[in-house]
Amino acid sequence: MNVVPFSAVEKNTLLCVKGVGPKVVERLEQMGFSSLRQLADADARDILAQGAALSGSSCWKNSPQAKAAVEAAISAALTAVDGKATNK
Numbered sequence: 001m002n003v004v005p006f007s008a009v010e011k012n013t014l015l016c017v018k019g020v021g022p023k024v025v026e027r028l029e030q031m032g033f034s035s036l037r038q039l040a041d042a043d044a045r046d047i048l049a050q051g052a053a054l055s056g057s058s059c060w061k062n063s064p065q066a067k068a069a070v071e072a073a074i075s076a077a078l079t080a081v082d083g084k085a086t087n088k
Contacts, residue, residue: 006028006035014028020072
């Protein structure tokens, strides 16, 4: 699978979010996310389910920390793209 990464600026935006580290960004990229616009349009539950399937572990789906990190990443993406933050 060919993974297209976030731009350096967008990756930095995500890495500034509490709970979002390089591994979370890497997983998002493995899921096909390559822009904050894509992430802003995403649903946290879908990302958590994909993360669990990709990692082979239910921790992505069941962890409050993973849920908070993904929701915060989506919120940051919404703010960066639309200038507003809302949770889906």
